[in-house]
Amino acid sequence: MLLEIDHHSGVPIYRQVIEQIRQQIMAGQLSEGEQLMSVRELAAQLRVNPMTISKAYALLEVEGLVERRRGVGLFAARLRKDKKIHTKAQLLEEILRKAAVTAVQFGIPEEKAREMLAKLYRKYDSKTRSHSHE
């Protein structure tokens, strides 16, 4: 669990914590059932107020991404498959939205934008990459 806080970004720290943990759970860097650092450990590591971490954890719990086991701590939740897909799609859409708007503003045709995305996808996806070498 490696988090990095940007004190100059203007985004409240608890939200940075939530976004990064959500991202890590979705990308599988934080696997299901894995224990999260305790509030005090994480607060000390990031040099932030423990209250800030408590708040982030509480909101992640409401979101259903983490589970509290009484007296033990907090764990990355086992998510239903559909919920996971839905959350991933939402996160991706936010990122793609900006790309789509830029394409529209620059007057890049839809077909060309689509082609660019596909090319980038193939570049970073290890499965299709190894296929193309065969």
Add this chain to the structure above:
Amino acid sequence: MNNEKPIVQMRKVCKRFGNIKALDDIDLEIHPGRIIGLLGANGAGKSTLLRHIIGLYLEDEGECVTFGCKAGKLTPKELGRIGYVPQEGELLEWMTVKQLIRYVSTYYPNWNRQLEEKYVADYEISTKARVGSLSPGQRQRLAILLAIGFEPELLILDEPAAALDPVARARFLDLLLQIIQTENHTIIISSHILSDVEKVIDHAVIMKEGRILLDCSFDELRERFSRVRISALGGELPAELPFENVVHCKRSDGQAILTVQDCPRKKLQEQAQKLNCWVEIETLPLEEIYKIVVSS
């Protein structure tokens, strides 16, 4: 989330110095476990307020209760839980630094010698020097040490970073974050320079002319204001933009940059969509938030 008992309660506190109302109807509660930033220009009443908390000033009207005891009647028992670094501290000039530390530490049975030694080493305090010969920055470091050496539950710092150089200031903020890691420790830190404290505070109290303009969590403060960049997706923006709670607006034909207050993200996005606009919502730098609050 606010169910703990407040450690400081001020109710309708007024204080006059001659014709000047230094504190004007102050209501304030300080809850444990927080780092509270008391912000305001010079002369806003920050130091006066802090002095009331520890009974150095007595209120003309109203009531100030600290650790359950009227601030004017605090006993050594309560005072032993409070560390205070005044803006211009009087230290015993004729002692050496070492003598002064030993002298002050005898008042506190719970003085933490280990913490003291670590602080002296980290902050390069020359213990052999005479207190009267210290530079303002060195004096400030010494005053801070004397206030934290007994690990007080409530630490009150009046413009503590003013005399520190940038490196010492960064270290000092780190120190505050270490202190707050201990359960139920509370820090009140006053400053007229927001950037000095924004990294560490989690609650903001903004003062102006003896009044409290705003008292809210720091996250809430940041989220109440946003900068909204609007750009037309086809051609021009309409002449009238339908957005509410706009504090400030700059625009050209195809673009507008708004500063808005208390307007939910979702609503902004929906309105922008109707206008066939692309909207980007950003947080506002704290200096700007502060300016808006103080000038309103």
